[in-house]
Structure formats: structure tokens, C-alpha cells
Amino acid sequence: MKLAAITFSPQGLLVCQQLQNKIPELQLYLHDALDFCEGAQSFTRVMELTPTIFSKYHGLIYVAPCGVVVRSLAGSIVSKLTDPAVVVVDVGARHVVSLLSGHEGGANDLAIRVANIIDAEPVISTTTEAVKDLIIGVGCRRGKAAVDIVAAIQKVMEQQALSLARVRYLATADVKADELGLLQAARILNIPLRIIAGETIRQCPQKFTSSEFVAGKVNLPAVAEPAALLAGRRTSLIVQKQALNGITVAVAQENCLSLA
Incomplete structure (x- = not known):
């Protein structure tokens, strides 16, 4: 999977770097207020970033508040059959939420993969899995x-x-x-x-x-x-x-x- 991780906090950057240690091909997108990291791309507003990268990756890993991510995704969502897998990690690396395209798009699997790397709890609400x-x-x-x-x-x-x-x-x-x-x-x-x-x-x-x-x-x-x-x-x-x-x-x- 072609994957990207997005964050705009110093704590989130630490989580992203932990992920990149296990997924070297992971592309980082960091808010321009953060220190420069080699290979990372910077952005100013996540609301503007998300539409530009939405279709470029198989999976997006946001280390950010869920509400912010939901609002940034709103204008890009089309279908669970074509949208990328989206997971959200809190900056404390406690939970990994399968947010979008859980089953068909692979977000459930991606959430577990990320959770395994950072020793977090995967949160999967797909009915067939939750029961x-x-x-x-x-x-x-x-x-x-x-x-x-x-x-x-x-x-x-x-x-x-x-x-x-x-x-x-x-x-x-x-x-x-x-x-x-x-x-x-x-x-x-x-x-x-x-x-x-x-x-x-x-x-x-x-x-x-x-x-x-x-x-x-x-x-x-x-x-x-x-x-x-x-x-x-x-x-x-x-x-x-x-x-x-x-x-x-x-x-x-x-x-x-x-x-x-």
C-alpha cells in the first residue's frame, strides 16, 4: 500500500517517526510550524492538504483529533469502494481508529498494522467485526x-x-x-x-x-x-x-x- 501520515503537533511527529521506522516508504506530511524532517512535505492547513492527497494514496494515517480529520475529509469522500483507507491516531498513541473505508478499503487492516507498531488499541466499528x-x-x-x-x-x-x-x-x-x-x-x-x-x-x-x-x-x-x-x-x-x-x-x- 502507498501510505501517508499527516500531523501538525510535536507529539504527533514522534508517533509518525515511530511508524516510519517500521514503514520506511511512509510519506510524512508535517505542518509547517514543525521542525523540518528530511523527506517530509510541509503544509499550512489540513483542510487544504487533504483534498490534494486524498486520491494519491491507498491509505492515510492522521495523527490528529478525529473531528479535524472528519471535517478535512468531508468534501473528498465518494465511495467505500474507491476511497482510500483512513485511520486516525491520537497523539498519545493510545488508540488507532479505523475511520473510513474500513472493510472494503482496508482501513481495518491498516488500523491493526499501525496499532501493532505503536502498541496501541485498534478501534474497529465494522458490525461484522465488532460482534x-x-x-x-x-x-x-x-x-x-x-x-x-x-x-x-x-x-x-x-x-x-x-x-x-x-x-x-x-x-x-x-x-x-x-x-x-x-x-x-x-x-x-x-x-x-x-x-x-x-x-x-x-x-x-x-x-x-x-x-x-x-x-x-x-x-x-x-x-x-x-x-x-x-x-x-x-x-x-x-x-x-x-x-x-x-x-x-x-x-x-x-x-x-x-x-x-
Whole structure:
């Protein structure tokens, strides 16, 4: 995807630079009141900038207030089938909102990608995604094949009579962010992969089963269970970690608010 990031605050610039470290091709657009950054383009008013770049990129990442972004987009929006993916990040890097073209345009996937990089919470309101309530935490030995990871996940879900259609995310620790088999498994299952920072796992307030083996290998108390718990909101563990030939699988459920 051809991507651009736009901000007009010093705090936003720090977030954009963090993103650019992981996405080198990311084009930065910075308000002209900010210090010059090599390769960045400057602008004076975001209301004037947005129409000029709207059709040039597959995805736009605004590190700015949502209201400002909405107003700047208003005159450019045409169709969810053609508009670029737009996500909004608060300058504190706490949340990444999938704002425009969530499903068809890829903003949901972009929000998760950005959230994984800056250790933020992706906010996705697409109805078909928001009603899913399960998160599968996965840990694995280095080099495990995608087919084995998929088989392990399917086996645990079948044993527990849980449907993969209910799964919102796969989740793992950042030490596994480049694990090819796990990345491929997420694509095969068509389930987004959330990456949880190691420090966040170490500080997890919820109870989970620790492992001396995992601690010795990756300097974490565990992977599958805390990753599943931390990748969602109001979570509880419904399947403790299951070990299958070098792969661990755990399942957490998000306790959605009752409408009754």
C-alpha cells in the first residue's frame, strides 16, 4: 500500500517517526510550524492538504483529533469502494481508529498494522467485526510451519466446540512479530494478528499460567494466555493454554455489554 501520515503537533511527529521506522516508504506530511524532517512535505492547513492527497494514496494515517480529520475529509469522500483507507491516531498513541473505508478499503487492516507498531488499541466499528468475541493467543517455537499452527488452532477450537467465525484476532508477543509461519497462518485463516508488547505482557494484571521454559527462551512469563487476554477489552480466559507439538494455543472471550 502507498501510505501517508499527516500531523501538525510535536507529539504527533514522534508517533509518525515511530511508524516510519517500521514503514520506511511512509510519506510524512508535517505542518509547517514543525521542525523540518528530511523527506517530509510541509503544509499550512489540513483542510487544504487533504483534498490534494486524498486520491494519491491507498491509505492515510492522521495523527490528529478525529473531528479535524472528519471535517478535512468531508468534501473528498465518494465511495467505500474507491476511497482510500483512513485511520486516525491520537497523539498519545493510545488508540488507532479505523475511520473510513474500513472493510472494503482496508482501513481495518491498516488500523491493526499501525496499532501493532505503536502498541496501541485498534478501534474497529465494522458490525461484522465488532460482534466477534473470541481472541486466540498463540505461541510457538521458532520456525514452526503455518500448516502446523493452523492445525493446532483448528484442533483446539474443535475440541472446545468453538467456531472460528467468532474469532476477532489471533494474538502473540512482539518477539514473534516476524515469525513467518504465524504470519502465514493468520493469512490462511483470514484473521488479523495482534502483536502485544513484551513489557505489556510482563505487566498484565490478569492471572495466567507462567512458564519457566518460555521465560528462558524469550524473557516473558508466557505468550499465548496473556496475549489473548491483552488483545481485547473486558476479557476472560475460557481455554487455558494447550500445548501441541511446540505450539501453544489459548482462547479469551470479550465480555460484551448486555443490551437487555
